[in-house]
Amino acid sequence: MSTALEHQDLLQILAPDGTVDASRDPGLDDETLLRMYRMMLTTRVMDERMMNLQRQGRIFFYLASTGQEACSIGTGAAFEAADWVVPGYRQPGLFLWRGVAIKSIVAQCYGNAWDNTKGRQMPVHYSFKDQNMVSISSPIGTQLIQAAGVGMAMRRRGDKQAVLTYIGDGGTSSNDFHAGLNFAGVDKAPVVFIVENNGYAISCPTSKQTASETFAQKAVAYGMPGVRVDGNDVLAVYVATQEARERAVRGDGPTLIELVTFRMAGHSSSDDPTRYIGAEKFEEYKQLDPLLRLRRLLESKGLWDEEKDEALRQEVRDEVNGAVKENERVPKPELETLFSDVYAEMPADLRACLEAEQEARGEGKFP
Numbered sequence: 001m002s003t004a005l006e007h008q009d010l011l012q013i014l015a016p017d018g019t020v021d022a023s024r025d026p027g028l029d030d031e032t033l034l035r036m037y038r039m040m041l042t043t044r045v046m047d048e049r050m051m052n053l054q055r056q057g058r059i060f061f062y063l064a065s066t067g068q069e070a071c072s073i074g075t076g077a078a079f080e081a082a083d084w085v086v087p088g089y090r091q092p093g094l095f096l097w098r099g100v101a102i103k104s105i106v107a108q109c110y111g112n113a114w115d116n117t118k119g120r121q122m123p124v125h126y127s128f129k130d131q132n133m134v135s136i137s138s139p140i141g142t143q144l145i146q147a148a149g150v151g152m153a154m155r156r157r158g159d160k161q162a163v164l165t166y167i168g169d170g171g172t173s174s175n176d177f178h179a180g181l182n183f184a185g186v187d188k189a190p191v192v193f194i195v196e197n198n199g200y201a202i203s204c205p206t207s208k209q210t211a212s213e214t215f216a217q218k219a220v221a222y223g224m225p226g227v228r229v230d231g232n233d234v235l236a237v238y239v240a241t242q243e244a245r246e247r248a249v250r251g252d253g254p255t256l257i258e259l260v261t262f263r264m265a266g267h268s269s270s271d272d273p274t275r276y277i278g279a280e281k282f283e284e285y286k287q288l289d290p291l292l293r294l295r296r297l298l299e300s301k302g303l304w305d306e307e308k309d310e311a312l313r314q315e316v317r318d319e320v321n322g323a324v325k326e327n328e329r330v331p332k333p334e335l336e337t338l339f340s341d342v343y344a345e346m347p348a349d350l351r352a353c354l355e356a357e358q359e360a361r362g363e364g365k366f367p
Helices: 030-055 069-078 092-097 102-110 142-157 175-187 216-222 234-250 279-286 290-300 306-327 348-360
Strands: 084-086 163-168 191-197 226-230 255-260
Touching: 030 069, 030 092, 030 102, 030 290, 030 306, 069 092, 069 163, 069 191, 069 234, 069 290, 084 142, 092 102, 102 306, 142 163, 142 175, 142 191, 163 234, 175 191, 175 216, 191 234, 216 226, 216 255, 226 234, 234 255, 234 290
Parallel strands: 084 163, 163 191, 191 255, 226 255
Antiparallel strands: none
């Protein structure tokens, strides 16, 4: 990591008008750039649809990432499929990038029989083992100590892999932020810590969250580089994360990356951001929209135009709506799933409880 970019300076490669700093351009091929745009657009369309479903009472909770799509796509693109991710709850684009099907994301929010957590988690608390992604949990900061532990295990095994984990600006005030970074720093664990600084911890602004000038500078206390990045610039996010991953895999230890962005929605479906954020702030960040920025780059390269954009938007809407329609036909998880995948061998008292319930319903015994 260049010390000129540590702590105070903001790494930016792709400007809001779509121009690129050639000296820092990662030189991604057209296919990758187009896939980044598709995944970012899919994330936004999915978020909009899921928020609408929540407002209609068809799901009970949702947490959108509107305005922060470049954070999850840029970081996800810089990591390898064999690497592990311990996510927070505002990275749906990362799941899409790593190959999670939209219908699986939707199923978890419905808590139906397709949901791989069998309806046991509240919505937006995903777990996708096939994509090396650890289950999301609500307690703030716990994912950082989990990521540190995974990284420490990797280092002891000699694995040439890294761990990616995320937290919001408010989460940096948690005890686990200190514990996670401290353990990883001391052990030189191959972990990349992402702080998505979107300006607010629910309604608490960063000015009331920390006395530090930046979140990146907190890295100094833990013996690791801290880099501050324009979180709405998918190229800068990619470059910073790729360099941090390479450093981790070399055995040089963890990195803290602060992604400066803005949440163009509420903290969750339970929140009204207009109560604490002025309309002028939303207008300001509309001009810095990460999707618009990447689209302008694609247009400048002759890869994109209005017709292609409308066609992709309709394709994505159809895909998301199709996933919703499919999931609404899926029943709730069977009662037996409360027992069937908890123990390798079901204890006698639980088996007796299950069989009594089945008998009361006039069903056969559980095999």
